Structure formats: C-alpha cells, structure tokens
Amino acid sequence: MSQKEIDILKRALNREKLARKQAEQILEDKSKELYSLAEELRESNEKLEELVSESSSELKGVFQNLVDAYILIDLNWNVIKMNTSASNLVGEENNSEAINAFEFIHVDEQKNAKKAFNTLLEKGSVSNFITRVRPNDKDIDLVSINVSLIYNKNNQPIGAQAIIRDITLETRYNNNLEAQKQKYTNVIANMNLGLIEVDLEDRIVMINSSFEKMSGYSEEEIIGKKGKELLVPEEQHEFFDKKVEKRVDGISESYEVQVLDKKGRKKNWLISGAPNYDNSGKLVGSIGIHLDITELKKLEKQKEILLAQLETSNNELQEYAHIVSHDLKSPLRNIHALLSWIKEEEEGNLKENSLTHIDLIENSLEKMETLITDILNYSSVTSDGKDDQLVDINSLIEELHKIIIVPENVKIIFLTELPNLRGNRVRFQQVFQNLIGNSIHYMDKEQGLIKVGVEEIPGFYKFSISDNGIGIEEKNFEKVFKIFQSLTERKGSSGIGLTIVKKIIDHYQGEIWLESEYGVGTTFYFTIRK
Amino acid sequence: MNKALNILLIEDDKIEIMKFNRVISKIETKHSVKEVNNGEEALEYLENNSLPDIILLDLNMPKMSGIEFLTNLKQHDTYKYIPTIILSTSDNPKDMMECYRIGIAGYMVKPLKYEDYVTSINTLIAYWSTNQLIKK
Incomplete structure (x- = not known):
C-alpha cells in the first residue's frame, strides 16, 4: 500500500472519527432532548391524571349529593348505581345495589312504566314521566322521572340513567291551591252577593252569577261594558265618579246607590268597593261587592211612615185626652159653683140634712176631678224622649x-x-x-x-x-x-x-x-x- | 187706689160667665165687663168699640179657638198692646207654651172649687186694677 494510499485511508479514518464524534454528540444532544421531553410529558400526564381524578371525585360528590335521586340501571331494571337521595327514596334496608327498580313502581303504574320503558328504548330518552312509587317514606308518593339510555362503543344500549324528582309536596301544594281556588270560585259564584271586577276604565272584566241575577244582564251582555253607563242613572253619575276616584287613591268604602236593572227597575244597592291590584302591586281596577237592599229600603220607608203615623196618632190621642178631660172638668166646676151659690143664697133655709148632702156632692166632685187628672197623667206616659x-x-x-x-x-x-x-x-x-x-x-x-x-x-x-x-x-x-x-x-x-x-x-x-x-x-x- | 177696669171676657160657657160676673159684682170697685162668646165676636167688638183695658180669654171655644184669636190679636198693630190673660180649663203644657210664645200677660187654670175660683179672680183683678194701663 502506498503512502499515498495510507494517507488517504488515514484522512478517511480521521474524517470518519470526527463524523462519528459529531454524530455521537448529536445523538447525545438528541437523547437529552428526548429525555427532557419525556419528562415533560410524564409531568403533564400526571397533572392531567390529577385533574381527571379531581374532577371525577368532584363529579362523584355532585352525583352523591344530588338532591334528586339518581340511578343507573341495566336494561332489565337492575340497579347498578344510585346516589344518596335514591337510596333514601327506596329505604335503608334496600341499600344494596342488587335491587330491581321496577319493584318500586306502584303496582297500579307498572303497566305505564313498561310502556314508558319501550318509548325509552325507541327514542333514547323520556322526560317528565310522572308516576306513583312505593317509597320508603310515606310522605313521598308522586315522582317525575327523566331518563336516557347509555350506549357502548358499538352504539348498543346497555343501560339507562334516570333522575327522579319527588313532586309529592309540589303536587299536593298545587292541588291544595287548586282546591282553594275552586272553593273561593264556588263561594263567589254562589254567594248571594253580586261581585263585579272592573278595569281602570270602569269596563267590566268579571261578574258572578248573583250579579247577573241582580242586574238582569247576562255575563255576555255585560263584559267589556262600562258599569256606570249600563246601570247607573244619569243623575247619579257624578256621585259615582267620585267613588271611582277614591278607588284610584286606594280607598275602600261602602256606599248606597240607586241603579236601574235591565228592565229599568229602580234598585237600591249597597256597594262595598275596593281597589284591585295585580301581582306586582299595580292598580288594575276595582272589585265591588253588591247587596240588593231594595226590599230593605222599602221596609225602612214603610217603617218611617208607620212611625210617623204612630207619632201623629199618639199626639192626637194625647190631645184628645187633654180635651176630653177638660171638657169633663168644666161641668164639674160649674156644678161646684152652682152648689156654692145655693148654699150662699139659701143660707139659713137649708136643713142640716141637705147641707150634708151638698157636702157629699162636693166631695164626689173633687174625687171625680182627681180621677180625671190621674187618667190624663196616665195617658200622658208616652214620652218620646224629647224632654229627656x-x-x-x-x-x-x-x-x-x-x-x-x-x-x-x-x-x-x-x-x-x-x-x-x-x-x-x-x-x-x-x-x-x-x-x-x-x-x-x-x-x-x-x-x-x-x-x-x-x-x-x-x-x-x-x-x-x-x-x-x-x-x-x-x-x-x-x-x-x-x-x-x-x-x-x-x-x-x-x-x-x-x-x-x-x-x-x-x-x-x-x-x-x-x-x-x-x-x-x-x-x-x-x-x-x- | 184701684181703678175701674174695662174688661173683655171671651167665654162661651154660660155658667162660667155667671161665675165671673158674680165675683166682679161683689168687688167694691165697679169694673165693667163685656162678654163675647167667641173669637170672631171679640174681633168684631174690638173693631166697633173703644178698646178694653184687659182681655180675659178662654182657650176652648167653638168657631175660632182661643189660640187662633190670640194669634190674630198679636198681629194687629193696636190690639197687640192689650194685656191678655188666659182663663183656661187646661194646664196642657203644649197649650201653655204656645200661648206664652205668641204673647200673653198671664195664664190662669180655673180651679174646681168655687171658693178657690173667687180668690183667684179677685187676686187677678186686684193686680190689674193697680197697674198703669194705656188709655185710648
């Protein structure tokens, strides 16, 4: 191998070493990076887990403490889960979760419950299904149920969750209210007093049947009309207006008016009127209760006439007593005078016996006078209280x-x-x-x-x-x-x-x-x- | 000194008139008495004669009643000054009130006993004859 070749190989090796080193460095850096990322991920995962467990325990709390009863059942009504309210509803002894919800539906309602369950399967939910239950607590009777299906991953229904609300009290309260309302409606409809409700323009809003009888107008004829124009004679309009004004000022009072009924007959009514307010306290008109006192008035008038007659005849009687008694007394006085003259003129001529007789006559006259005076007094004991x-x-x-x-x-x-x-x-x-x-x-x-x-x-x-x-x-x-x-x-x-x-x-x-x-x-x- | 009075007696009862005249005739002072039987006659008399000093009036009379006469009298410009004394059988408080309201100078209830009557009339006449009266 030539030096040249060796040098080339050496350079190549060196480059390779350098490159490896660089690669190692890069790898190291990358793995560091990865590690820190993994760390980060772990942390955030933990956080998330925490969050998840927190919110699920929160949810659990909400679920447990929900005022309304909550139950989870499978499709055979077997209870899987229930909250405190629900176990309260079914009772302590039934607190095991291996119970069937269907048993708690009132026997009379079980048919309906089945129907409702079918609807649930069909539509996925049923809301406000009102039924009677057989509860632990006797005070609970009626419940309203909102129920919806729960599905698995494959979109197959596996159970249902239901929120059950006790509406017994509410229902009873409403029933009571309705009964009360009915009661007063009946009282108003059947009472002998005519009732009328008018708006601020005096237009009639409501009347009861007694008012129909009293006025002669039917409800259809009178609703929406002005009471004043229909019933009150013109000469009393001013008086009537003043009364209406008082109602605007919030004053209640009773007063008598003369009205004309449908046939134009004069009637005396005693009206007790009061302002009428709506729920927010705004004046919306007035309510009047009417009593027909026509007969009473007639009697009163008759009584007055009779009393006046009685007074007249009493006075006449007294006058009469005076006149009679004094007419009776006159002759007595005259006899007395004449006797005196006889005694005077015949003085000395009268026998003892005759004088005694004259004395007796005089005594009788006096007695007679006393009698007349006393009778007059007796007949005068009819004090009219004037001189009291x-x-x-x-x-x-x-x-x-x-x-x-x-x-x-x-x-x-x-x-x-x-x-x-x-x-x-x-x-x-x-x-x-x-x-x-x-x-x-x-x-x-x-x-x-x-x-x-x-x-x-x-x-x-x-x-x-x-x-x-x-x-x-x-x-x-x-x-x-x-x-x-x-x-x-x-x-x-x-x-x-x-x-x-x-x-x-x-x-x-x-x-x-x-x-x-x-x-x-x-x-x-x-x-x-x- | 007692003056002689001109008295107009309005009375319908004969015996009452006799009684009155008998009492007057026994009084020393010679009073003159004119009797009429009712209010109408009395008014007629007043129109045609000189006026009396006093009038004695019975309340219960036919035709015009005593109170009617009194009312007429007191509405007259001149007659209203004549003192008028009621001689009545009645002490009916209503009559009495009415008479005093219209205007009278006295109200005497005739007593039953003649002796009492004599005393009353004597007292009444004695009182009026000592009074100073309007002469016309």
Whole structure:
C-alpha cells in the first residue's frame, strides 16, 4: 500500500472519527432532548391524571349529593348505581345495589312504566314521566322521572340513567291551591252577593252569577261594558265618579246607590268597593261587592211612615185626652159653683140634712176631678224622649216636699246618695211622689219612718222605698198595680197612682215589685235602666 | 187706689160667665165687663168699640179657638198692646207654651172649687186694677 494510499485511508479514518464524534454528540444532544421531553410529558400526564381524578371525585360528590335521586340501571331494571337521595327514596334496608327498580313502581303504574320503558328504548330518552312509587317514606308518593339510555362503543344500549324528582309536596301544594281556588270560585259564584271586577276604565272584566241575577244582564251582555253607563242613572253619575276616584287613591268604602236593572227597575244597592291590584302591586281596577237592599229600603220607608203615623196618632190621642178631660172638668166646676151659690143664697133655709148632702156632692166632685187628672197623667206616659235630661234624684225628692205634705210624725231618710237618671223629670217625680205619698198616707204608726235607698246592679239602679206603715196583705201584692185598685177608700185617691208608677217604670225598661208584712210595713223596689 | 177696669171676657160657657160676673159684682170697685162668646165676636167688638183695658180669654171655644184669636190679636198693630190673660180649663203644657210664645200677660187654670175660683179672680183683678194701663 502506498503512502499515498495510507494517507488517504488515514484522512478517511480521521474524517470518519470526527463524523462519528459529531454524530455521537448529536445523538447525545438528541437523547437529552428526548429525555427532557419525556419528562415533560410524564409531568403533564400526571397533572392531567390529577385533574381527571379531581374532577371525577368532584363529579362523584355532585352525583352523591344530588338532591334528586339518581340511578343507573341495566336494561332489565337492575340497579347498578344510585346516589344518596335514591337510596333514601327506596329505604335503608334496600341499600344494596342488587335491587330491581321496577319493584318500586306502584303496582297500579307498572303497566305505564313498561310502556314508558319501550318509548325509552325507541327514542333514547323520556322526560317528565310522572308516576306513583312505593317509597320508603310515606310522605313521598308522586315522582317525575327523566331518563336516557347509555350506549357502548358499538352504539348498543346497555343501560339507562334516570333522575327522579319527588313532586309529592309540589303536587299536593298545587292541588291544595287548586282546591282553594275552586272553593273561593264556588263561594263567589254562589254567594248571594253580586261581585263585579272592573278595569281602570270602569269596563267590566268579571261578574258572578248573583250579579247577573241582580242586574238582569247576562255575563255576555255585560263584559267589556262600562258599569256606570249600563246601570247607573244619569243623575247619579257624578256621585259615582267620585267613588271611582277614591278607588284610584286606594280607598275602600261602602256606599248606597240607586241603579236601574235591565228592565229599568229602580234598585237600591249597597256597594262595598275596593281597589284591585295585580301581582306586582299595580292598580288594575276595582272589585265591588253588591247587596240588593231594595226590599230593605222599602221596609225602612214603610217603617218611617208607620212611625210617623204612630207619632201623629199618639199626639192626637194625647190631645184628645187633654180635651176630653177638660171638657169633663168644666161641668164639674160649674156644678161646684152652682152648689156654692145655693148654699150662699139659701143660707139659713137649708136643713142640716141637705147641707150634708151638698157636702157629699162636693166631695164626689173633687174625687171625680182627681180621677180625671190621674187618667190624663196616665195617658200622658208616652214620652218620646224629647224632654229627656239628666235628673238629680236627690234634688227631685227635696222638691217633693213642696208637693207632698209630710206630717210631723213622719221622717223621710236617705240611706245612700241618690244617682242622676236620664229621662223625663216629671215622670221620675210622679214615681217618687206616688210611692212616698202612699207611704205617708198609709202610715198608722206614731213615729213614721220612710227610707229611700238605691243600689247598683248590672245595667240598672235598684231603688227601694220602705215604710213602717200598715203594710199590704200578700194576696193584694199584684192587685196594687192594677188600674182603679185602691185598696182603701181614701179621699183624693183614684187608685191610679201605682198604675202610673208601673207604666213609667215599664217605659224605662225597669221592674217594680214589693215586699210587705201586714201591720209592719212595706218596701217597694223598682229598677231603672242606667 | 184701684181703678175701674174695662174688661173683655171671651167665654162661651154660660155658667162660667155667671161665675165671673158674680165675683166682679161683689168687688167694691165697679169694673165693667163685656162678654163675647167667641173669637170672631171679640174681633168684631174690638173693631166697633173703644178698646178694653184687659182681655180675659178662654182657650176652648167653638168657631175660632182661643189660640187662633190670640194669634190674630198679636198681629194687629193696636190690639197687640192689650194685656191678655188666659182663663183656661187646661194646664196642657203644649197649650201653655204656645200661648206664652205668641204673647200673653198671664195664664190662669180655673180651679174646681168655687171658693178657690173667687180668690183667684179677685187676686187677678186686684193686680190689674193697680197697674198703669194705656188709655185710648
């Protein structure tokens, strides 16, 4: 081998060595690069894994804690997986996952469930399938199920996942609401009160059947019309407008109006109107409840007329009593005068006997006059309350001393302070005058004592006037209050006094009665409304 | 000193008139009494005669009632000055109120007993005869 050849080989070897070295270097670099890349990949893989496991555990949490029940079943209804809600639904004892979901469908619903399952197979999903279940918890009854199929890689269905929502309460609530609504709708429809709802333009939106009857218009005829124009006579429009304005201001009130029904008959309605708001609180119109008070009004008017008539005839009667009694008194006075003249002119000529007779005639005349006066008083006890005032009974009895002569041997004492009574002063005076007067007249004891007292009982004052006079026999207790029942012949007694007292007490819605022991004394009690 | 009065008595009852005249005739002072039976007659009398000093008026009379007469009297320019005393059988508070409202100089309820009547009339006449009255 020539040197030349050797040199060539050497150079070639050197180049080769260099190249190999370079290649080695490149390889080394590349493998370094690869290693770091692999490292990177591993790290990111780990990260990804972490992320994946994180999110899957998150999902698991969501899945477990889902409020709605979640179950995963195979195509034979066998439960593969269920969450807490689902196991709560089926019950603790059934918590093993080797159960069949079909058993939990209510027997009556199983047919429907099968149908729904077929639909699921056909379409891939079923939503809002409402069915009854046989739950662990008695409070749960109705559920809504959303279910969809799960497929394998070959697009073959292998199972189904379902979300089951308990809608028992919701349904019950809605049913309740519906029932309530129905109830009030029925009440409104059937109540005797006419109901009307109008919008802000007074156009009728709704009426109930009572309103149809009251107004004579049917629902079709009246809806959309203006209530005012249809029912309210023109002269009342202004009044009605004012009422509508109040509704706009949010004021509720009741008032009476006169309206015309479909046949043009005048009706009196009592309307209770209130503003009507929508859900957001905006005024949308008003609601009115109407009561037909036409008959009531008629009765009221009749009552007024009757009362007026009664008052007139009462007045006439009183006038009549006055006239009659005074016409009766005139002849008495005349007889009295004529007798006096006879006595005067025939003085000395009249026999003793005749004088006695004239005296008896005069006595009879006086008795007759007292009688007429008392009858007049009796007939006048029909106070109309016009002269009612607060009467101080203490001062009234003081004043009685001017009318009644109290003998020296009789003492009148007050057991308590007497009250003020509201009423007619003259009437109260008549009561005390008669009772105290009687006590004085029928006093047979040397030392007469008349006690006047009062006590308060619920709603009434109970007065008592007791004496130690002759007393009344028990058989006469009732008799004393009857008209013309004077128990003894007494000058100036007509037997009307106690009858007048009773009539006055009746007038003040009180009662009168007596307790008495014959020979010992009498107590009269009477009550007068406060 | 008591003056003699010219009295117009408006009364429809004969015996009442007799009673009144009998009482007056026994009084020392000679009063003169003119009797008429009702309000219409009274107005006629007032028109045609010199006016009386006082009028005694019964309330319950036929034709024109006492209150009607009183109303007419008090609306008259001259007659309204004549003191008018009611001699009534009635103490009906309604009548009394009405009379005082229209305007009267007194209201006397005739008593039952003649003796009481005599006393009342004597007192009444004695009072008015001591009064200073418008003479025309």
